Amino acid sequence: MMSLKEHLLVRRLRERDEQAFKEAVRLYQHKVYNLVYRMVGNREEAEDVAQEVFVTVLKSIDTFRGDSKFSTWLYRIAANHTKNRMKYLGRRAYNSTSELTDATEREAQGKSDTAGFKTQIAAPDAVLEGLQMEQLVQEAIASLDEEHRVLVVLRDIESLSYEEIGAITGLNEGTVKSRLHRARMALKDYMAKRIEGD
Amino acid sequence: MVVLDHVQATEMFSAYWEKDLPADQIRALEEHLQSCVVCKKEYQTFERTVGALSGLHKMAAPAEFSDDLRGRIYKRSRGRFFSPKRTGARVPWEVISIVMLGVILAIYVVLTLGEPQKLHLP
Structure with missing residues (x-):
């Protein structure tokens, strides 16, 4: 259920209050961007999709019934937009891992746009190993189809509850759990193959 | 077992x-x-x-995300939302209303203080 703060925010959004919209963007832009980025694996696409999510929020706020949290509704829009974009990019034979090497190199040079999550740098080797692992995990995520990818991102990266994931995806808890297990096993097989192959 | x-x-x-x-x-x-x-x-x-x-890093939206978004909505809504005029040169009605109340109060006080002198007139 929505908190009082969310209620007030939604009410002001329905009145098309620009300050409320700015507040919503300030509160949720990073969460939405991270969700989209982890699904598409490309910064430019992630930014474009995340912006479309907020455009949809402004356009469709009157259709939000308030029977779930505002953030759940927002995630649902983000997941749907991202799946649609992935289908579109898939038709154009887009390779979402194409940017991963560049991203990793930028991060290794200290130009990461990650904020608030700076880790203690123990040693260059440890950093490189961490970045390689991150790249490998992102590649593994990209190897999943969009239905499985969204579940992994929502549960294992965003740490949402099964109830919230059900509300976002429209799946019941049992289906979410079984599909998530399949997705994790596929990720595990991908990782094992890559690690053993290297 | x-x-x-x-x-x-x-x-x-x-x-x-x-x-x-x-x-x-x-x-x-x-x-x-x-x-x-x-x-x-x-x-x-x-x-x-x-x-x-x-353990994956949380990716933050680019610094210009909010400005780009405002620009996109301004363009799509054909200036209905996030017009630079509306956001930049917004009339501060709250301040104006407080100043106006102060002026009205001052006029009232001046007029009321002036009244007793009139009463002493024959």
Whole structure:
């Protein structure tokens, strides 16, 4: 259920209050961007999709019934937009891992746009190993189809509850759990193959 | 005591990782993992993979995200939303109303103080 703060925010959004919209963007832009980025694996696409999510929020706020949290509704829009974009990019034979090497190199040079999550740098080797692992995990995520990818991102990266994931995806808890297990096993097989192959 | 085969054991990995298994199934799986090298290795890779997912960096939206978004909405709404005029040169009605109230009060005070002099007139 929505908190009082969310209620007030939604009410002001329905009145098309620009300050409320700015507040919503300030509160949720990073969460939405991270969700989209982890699904598409490309910064430019992630930014474009995340912006479309907020455009949809402004356009469709009157259709939000308030029977779930505002953030759940927002995630649902983000997941749907991202799946649609992935289908579109898939038709154009887009390779979402194409940017991963560049991203990793930028991060290794200290130009990461990650904020608030700076880790203690123990040693260059440890950093490189961490970045390689991150790249490998992102590649593994990209190897999943969009239905499985969204579940992994929502549960294992965003740490949402099964109830919230059900509300976002429209799946019941049992289906979410079984599909998530399949997705994790596929990720595990991908990782094992890559690690053993290297 | 339940004895598991490989398939049954691997089916339990997610629930075991999330600590969502009943006690008897936890015991059965742990027994199996102790005796089966293949499943033990499989679970170690599973654990490392799922652990790595939760350890991924949280990507922050670019610094210009908010400005770009405002620009996009301004363009799409043909100036209805986020017009620079509306946001930049907004009339501060709150301040104006307070100043106006102050002026009205001052006029009222001046007029009321002036009244008694009139009363003394014949």
